[in-house]
Amino acid sequence: MLPLSSYLIDSHCHFDFPQLDTIRDDSLARAHQLGIRQWVVPGVTAASWARIESSMAAYEGVFPAWGLHPYFIDQHQPEHLELLAAQLRRHPAVAVGEFGLDRMLSGELHWQQQLFYCEHQLQLAQQLQLPVILHVRKAHSDMLALLRRYPLPRAGVLHAFSGSHEEAKRYLALGFSFGVGGSISYERATRTREVFRQLPLQSLLLETDAPDMPLSGYQGQPNRLERLHQVLMLLAELRQLPPDVVAQQVTANTRALFALPPPSACPEAGKDTD
Numbered sequence: 001m002l003p004l005s006s007y008l009i010d011s012h013c014h015f016d017f018p019q020l021d022t023i024r025d026d027s028l029a030r031a032h033q034l035g036i037r038q039w040v041v042p043g044v045t046a047a048s049w050a051r052i053e054s055s056m057a058a059y060e061g062v063f064p065a066w067g068l069h070p071y072f073i074d075q076h077q078p079e080h081l082e083l084l085a086a087q088l089r090r091h092p093a094v095a096v097g098e099f100g101l102d103r104m105l106s107g108e109l110h111w112q113q114q115l116f117y118c119e120h121q122l123q124l125a126q127q128l129q130l131p132v133i134l135h136v137r138k139a140h141s142d143m144l145a146l147l148r149r150y151p152l153p154r155a156g157v158l159h160a161f162s163g164s165h166e167e168a169k170r171y172l173a174l175g176f177s178f179g180v181g182g183s184i185s186y187e188r189a190t191r192t193r194e195v196f197r198q199l200p201l202q203s204l205l206l207e208t209d210a211p212d213m214p215l216s217g218y219q220g221q222p223n224r225l226e227r228l229h230q231v232l233m234l235l236a237e238l239r240q241l242p243p244d245v246v247a248q249q250v251t252a253n254t255r256a257l258f259a260l261p262p263p264s265a266c267p268e269a270g271k272d273t274d
C-alpha cells in the first residue's frame with residue numbers, strides 16, 4: 001500500500017473511553033503507521049472532561065471538545081451547563097460537543113431534557129464562536145429548527161450523519177460538514193452511502209467514533225483508531241477518486257473546521273509538507 005501524501009485526522013474519536021484502555025497503545029501505534037496523527041475527542045458528560053484532559057497530557061495530537069451528550073442525560077445536572085461554560089473558557093476546545101437530539105431515546109421527559117441541554121449548548125457555541133459536534137438521530141427537523149433559532153457563526157459537523165440527502169442539503173446551506181464513519185462499510189446502508197457519494201467532498205470529514213461504531217466484519221468488538229484508514233479507502237471507492245485526493249481534501253476540511261495546527265514532527269509518519 002502506498003503511503004498517503006497527507007496525514008489523516010480522526011474528527012470524532014472517544015479516545016478516553018475505558019473500552020480502549022487495553023488496546024489504546026497498540027491501536028495508536030498502528031494508526032500512526034497509517035498516517036493518522038490527530039484526534040478530535042468530544043466530551044460526553046461533565047465527568048468525562050477530566051479523562052480527556054489526562055489523554056491530552058499523555059498523548060500527542062489529542063484535541064478536546066467539551067459537551068453533554070443526550071445518551072447520558074441521567075448524569076447531567078443543570079449546573080453542569082455552568083461548569084461547561086467555565087470549562088470552555090478555561091481549557092481551549094476546538095468545538096462544543098458532542099451534544100444533540102436523539103428521538104430513539106425514549107420518553108417525553110427525556111425529550112424535554114434533551115431540548116434543554118441542546119439549546120444551552122447551542123447558545124454557548126454562539127457566544128464563544130466555536131463550531132459544534134452534533135449527534136442527531138431521527139430528529140433532523142427539530143435540530144434544523146433550533147439552528148435557525150440560534151444561528152452559529154462557525155457551524156460544525158453532523159457526526160455519523162445518516163439522514164436523507166434533502167436533510168443534508170439543509171445543513172449544508174447552514175455551512176455544516178458531515179462525519180463519514182464505519183456505517184459506509186455496511187452494504188445495507190444504501191441511503192447513507194449514496195448521500196456520501198453525492199455531497200460535496202469539501203463538506204466531508206472522516207471519523208471512527210471509536211470504540212463505538214465498528215466497521216462491517218468487526219461487529220461486537222471495540223472500534224479501533226487505525227480503522228480510520230479503512231473508512232478513507234471506502235470513501236475513496238465510493239467517490240471513485242484516488243485515496244490521496246480524498247485524504248488531502250478531508251484533512252484540509254477538518255483542519256479548517258476545527259482550526260487545528262499542523263501535527264508536530266513524528267518520525268514514523270514521514271515528512272510534513274505544511
Ligand SMILES: [Zn+2]
Pocket residue numbers: 012014042098159209
Ligand atoms: Zn461520539
